[in-house]
Amino acid sequence: MSLRTSLLLRQVSARLPGLPAAMQRLYSLDVAAPLLRTQGYLGGRWVSAGSEFPVLDPATGQELARVADCGPAEAKRAVDAAYEAFQSWKQVTAKERSVLLRKWFDLMTLHKDDLAKLITFECGKPLRESLGEISYSASFMEWFSEEARRVYGDIVPSPARDRKILLLKQPVGVASIITPWNFPSAMITRKVGAALAAGCTVVVKPAEDTPLSALALAELAEQAGIPAGVFNVVPCSREKTPAVGKVLCTDPLVAKISFTGSTATGKILLKMAADTVKKASMELGGHAPFIVFDSADIDEAVKGAMASKFRNSGQTCVCSNRFLVQSGVYERFLDRLGRAMDEELRIGHGSEPETTQGPLINARAAEKVSQQISDAVSRGAKVLRGGNRLHGSFMEPTLLSDVTAEMLCTREETFGPLVPVLRFNTEDEALAVANASNVGLAGYFYSQDLAQIWRVAEALEVGIVGVNEGLLSTPEATFGGVKQSGLGREGSKYGIEEYLDVKYMCLGGLRP
Ligand code: NAP
Numbered sequence: 001m002s003l004r005t006s007l008l009l010r011q012v013s014a015r016l017p018g019l020p021a022a023m024q025r026l027y028s029l030d031v032a033a034p035l036l037r038t039q040g041y042l043g044g045r046w047v048s049a050g051s052e053f054p055v056l057d058p059a060t061g062q063e064l065a066r067v068a069d070c071g072p073a074e075a076k077r078a079v080d081a082a083y084e085a086f087q088s089w090k091q092v093t094a095k096e097r098s099v100l101l102r103k104w105f106d107l108m109t110l111h112k113d114d115l116a117k118l119i120t121f122e123c124g125k126p127l128r129e130s131l132g133e134i135s136y137s138a139s140f141m142e143w144f145s146e147e148a149r150r151v152y153g154d155i156v157p158s159p160a161r162d163r164k165i166l167l168l169k170q171p172v173g174v175a176s177i178i179t180p181w182n183f184p185s186a187m188i189t190r191k192v193g194a195a196l197a198a199g200c201t202v203v204v205k206p207a208e209d210t211p212l213s214a215l216a217l218a219e220l221a222e223q224a225g226i227p228a229g230v231f232n233v234v235p236c237s238r239e240k241t242p243a244v245g246k247v248l249c250t251d252p253l254v255a256k257i258s259f260t261g262s263t264a265t266g267k268i269l270l271k272m273a274a275d276t277v278k279k280a281s282m283e284l285g286g287h288a289p290f291i292v293f294d295s296a297d298i299d300e301a302v303k304g305a306m307a308s309k310f311r312n313s314g315q316t317c318v319c320s321n322r323f324l325v326q327s328g329v330y331e332r333f334l335d336r337l338g339r340a341m342d343e344e345l346r347i348g349h350g351s352e353p354e355t356t357q358g359p360l361i362n363a364r365a366a367e368k369v370s371q372q373i374s375d376a377v378s379r380g381a382k383v384l385r386g387g388n389r390l391h392g393s394f395m396e397p398t399l400l401s402d403v404t405a406e407m408l409c410t411r412e413e414t415f416g417p418l419v420p421v422l423r424f425n426t427e428d429e430a431l432a433v434a435n436a437s438n439v440g441l442a443g444y445f446y447s448q449d450l451a452q453i454w455r456v457a458e459a460l461e462v463g464i465v466g467v468n469e470g471l472l473s474t475p476e477a478t479f480g481g482v483k484q485s486g487l488g489r490e491g492s493k494y495g496i497e498e499y500l501d502v503k504y505m506c507l508g509g510l511r512p
Contacts, residue, residue: 031114037215043081044228053237058124075247078232082201085229101145103224108138120350124358137186143475144193164507171199173255176248184210198499211235281488286441289434290320294328296446304470314417318442369416372409441481
C-alpha cells in the first residue's frame, strides 16, 4: 500500500464562525495517518500520559486532536533516555550522524505537503507560508548534516618543546529544547539539527498550541533511523508547562537549555538553569525597526515592508514592528503601502489558496493588537486601513499614520498585522528612536546612499540587519539578537558551536 493510500484516516471538519456566507465552508485536516501522532515520544517509544489536552484550529476553534499531556515524570523519563542515548550517540562517527540527518531531511521533503497542512491547521498560517516553513525547517537538517563533518579542533604552537597543545571539540551532552508556536517546525530543527550534528541528544517541549508538528518530526526521525533516545518529545498543556520546564531546566543530567520564545519566559528559564550552571541559548522577543530614508527606492521599501510585516499575520520575532519614514517620502510611502495592502492581503482560513492573512494564534493575541490600536488612536494616530478586530482571533491588517514614540505600539512587540508609521527628519533622530529599546533582534532600512548604508548598518543595535531587503532568514547565516533579545546564535557555521565544549588537551613528556 503506498503512503498516499493510507491518507484520510482521520478527518476533522469545522465551519469558520462569524465569516460572511461566501467564506463559509468545511475545513478538513487530511494527512497521512503516521504523521498525525498524539502520544509523547520518549526513548524511542510512543507513550500516553495520564491525561490529554486538546489542539485547536485557531481559525475555527475546532478541536483537531487530543495529545498526551506529559508531566514532570514523563519529562524526567525523557531526560534519562536522552542521557543514556548520549553515551552511544557521541561515539557515532560524524559521517554516520550526517547520513542520518540527511535522511531526516529527505523524509521531511518527501512529506512536505502533509507537514505544511499540520502547521496551517494548528498555527493558522496560510498554506503557502507553511510550505515555506517546511522548506526552511528541513534546510537546517540539510545544513547541519553537512556541518556535522566540519567540527574541527586546533593544534596550537606550543611554548614548550616537549608538549603539544590540542583543542578538542566535544558535544556538551543532553540539551533541553523549548519552542514557540509561531514556527512549530523550524524552531525545532534550527536547534535540533545543530545539537544532533554535534553529538548531543535532546528533549523537546513544543508549545501547547502546536505539538502536532513536533510529533510528526519525531515520526520522521524514527523512520530516518535516528536511534532511540536521541530525539525525545514531551508535549504538554500550559498547565503542566512550568513543572515540565522545571525538570528540563534543573535536572543535573541536562547540560544545556536552548529556548525560543518571549523574553519574559527566557528570564524564568535562565534563572532556573543557573542553579546547575547550564549552558544556555536564548532566542527571545524582537521589536524590529523598519526605516525608510529619503534616498530609498520606495517601491522596494513597500515590497520589503509587506514581506517583513505580514508573514504569519505579523507573528514572527523578526517582523517589522515600528516603521520610521523620513519626511521627504512619508506621504508617498503611506500611499503606496496602503494600496499594496488593499491589493495583496486576503483574510481567511489558511487552507484557502487565496488567503494571505490567517487568524492570530488566539483571542488574547488579537486583543493585544486591538489595545495597541486603541491606545495609538487615543493619542492622535490616524487609521488609514483596517483597525478592527474580526470574529475569533482574526484581525484586520491595519495601517496607522501620525504615530509617536510614546504610543504602546512603538514601545512593545505587537505580534500582529499592525503597521504603525512614525515620521522623522534626520538620520540621528531615526537611530535614536530605533535603538531606544531593551531588545535588539532584527532591523531593516532602505537607502540608496552607500555611506549612509554603512553608518546605519553599524549603528543599529540589533543582531540581524536587512539593508534594502525584507526577508533575511537562511540556514547559511546567523540568527540571534543583542540586548534582551537573547544569547547565542543559531544557523550558520556558528550554530553548532552552541552544542560543543572546547577541551584543552596538553600532550606532555615528548622528548625533543
Ligand atoms: P512564550 O510564551 O515564551 O512560549 C514559548 C515556549 O515556552 C512555549 O513552549 C511555552 O509553553 C514555553 N513556556 C512558557 N513558560 C514556561 C515555563 N515556565 N517553563 C518552561 N517552558 C515555558 O512565547 P510565545 O508567546 O509562544 O512566542 C512568542 C514570542 O517568541 C515572541 O516574543 C517572539 O518574539 C518570540 N520568538 C523569538 C524567536 C527568535 O528566534 N528570537 C522566534 C520565534 C518567536 P506553552 O505553550 O505551554 O505556554
